[in-house]
Amino acid sequence: MEKVIYALWKDSAEEDARFTARLLGDIAPRLGGLAHAVRVNVQDDSVANGTSPRMTSTRPQMDAVVQLWLPSANDAERAAVDAIIANAAPRHAAWLASESTIIANTQHPPAPGARTEGFSQIVFLGLPPRLSWDAWRDAWQRQHSAVAVETQSNFEYVQNLIVRPLSYGAPAYVAMVEECFPAAALTDEAVYFDAAGDAARLAENQRLMMESCARFIDFDRIDCIPTSQFDVRPFAR
Numbered sequence: 001m002e003k004v005i006y007a008l009w010k011d012s013a014e015e016d017a018r019f020t021a022r023l024l025g026d027i028a029p030r031l032g033g034l035a036h037a038v039r040v041n042v043q044d045d046s047v048a049n050g051t052s053p054r055m056t057s058t059r060p061q062m063d064a065v066v067q068l069w070l071p072s073a074n075d076a077e078r079a080a081v082d083a084i085i086a087n088a089a090p091r092h093a094a095w096l097a098s099e100s101t102i103i104a105n106t107q108h109p110p111a112p113g114a115r116t117e118g119f120s121q122i123v124f125l126g127l128p129p130r131l132s133w134d135a136w137r138d139a140w141q142r143q144h145s146a147v148a149v150e151t152q153s154n155f156e157y158v159q160n161l162i163v164r165p166l167s168y169g170a171p172a173y174v175a176m177v178e179e180c181f182p183a184a185a186l187t188d189e190a191v192y193f194d195a196a197g198d199a200a201r202l203a204e205n206q207r208l209m210m211e212s213c214a215r216f217i218d219f220d221r222i223d224c225i226p227t228s229q230f231d232v233r234p235f236a237r
Contacts, residue, residue: 001036002073003099004081005160005176007062007124009091016063019089020044023064024113027088028232031068034081037235039067041178041227047119050186055224057126058171063089065122065176065227069235073166082167093170097160102145105156105180110231118155119186120229123177126221133174137161139216140175147212148179151205153194156180178229186226 010019020042031038042064066088068081073096085092108117127136141159148157160176185192193209195202 002070003097003160004068004070004073004078004166005095005097005162006066006068006085007093007171008064008066008085008089009060010063010089016044016048019063023066023088024230024232027084028066028230030084031066031081032233034084035068035070035233037067037069037231038233039235040230040232041065041067041120041122042230043225044228046115046228047186047226050119050226051189052119052121052181052186052192052226053224054226055219055222057221058124058223061223061225062093075166078166092167094166095170095173095176096163096166097176098163100141100159100161101157102159103149103154103157107155108180110229110234112234113230113232116180116229116231118180118182120156120227121177121179121181122223122225122227123175123179124171124173124223125175125177125217126172127174128216128218128221130218131216136174136216144212144216147208151193151209152179152181153185153191154179154181180229 023040023042028038028040066085070078070081110116127133156179158178162174162176182191190196190202193202193205195205
C-alpha cells in the first residue's frame with residue numbers, strides 16, 4: 001500500500017461552499033471506490049476567520065488537500081485516480097509520501113464523512129538550502145517531534161515524508177505535516193500552545209517551538225493552512 005497526497009487549486013470563479021460540496025459529495029465517494037482510505041482537507045468557512053498560524057510561500061496557495069491510501073502509486077495504476085482529481089480542480093499536484101503517525105486521533109475519532117472535531121493544520125515544507133537532506137530530516141523527525149507534542153494542544157500529529165513528486169511541476173516539498181487542534185485553538189494562541197490561563201507557560205512554549213522550527217524550516221519555504229478535515233473513508237488503523 002502507498003500513500004498519495006494531492007494538493008488542489010480550485011477555479012477562482014467557483015464559490016468555496018460549492019467547491020467543498022463537490023469534493024465531499026462527488027469526488028471523494030468516487031475516489032473511495034479506488035482507495036483503501038480517503039481523507040479530504042479543505043479551507044472552508046469553518047476555518048476562514050481563524051487567527052492560528054497561516055504562512056504562504058506558494059502563490060496562489062492550495063485550496064484543499066486529498067490524502068489517499070492506494071494499492072499502488074505507479075502511474076498506470078494511479079491513472080483512474082488522477083482522472084477523478086483532474087475533474088475536481090483545474091490544477092493539482094501529487095506526491096508519494098511515507099507516513100509516520102506521532103499522535104493518533106483517539107480523543108475525537110472521526111466519523112466517516114463527518115467533519116472532524118476542531119481543525120486540521122496542514123503544513124508543506126521545502127528543504128532549506130543551508131541543510132543537507134539528512135541534517136534536515138534529523139532536525140525535524142529526531143529533534144523536533146517531541147517539542148511539537150510537548151508545546152502544543154495537538155490531538156493528532158502525522159508526519160509525511162515526501163518520497164517523490166508524482167505530477168509534472170509539483171512544488172519541491174520535502175514534507176507535509178498534519179496536526180489536529182481543539183476548535184478554541186483556531187482563535188486563541190494560549191489554547192494552541194497548550195497554555196490556557198498560564199502566560200508564563202505560553203511564552204515558554206512559543207519560545208521552544210520557534211527555536212526548534214528555526215533549526216529545520218526556512219519561513220519563506222513553508223505553506224501553513226488551517227483546514228477542516230473529513231475522513232470520507234477512514235483508514236483502519
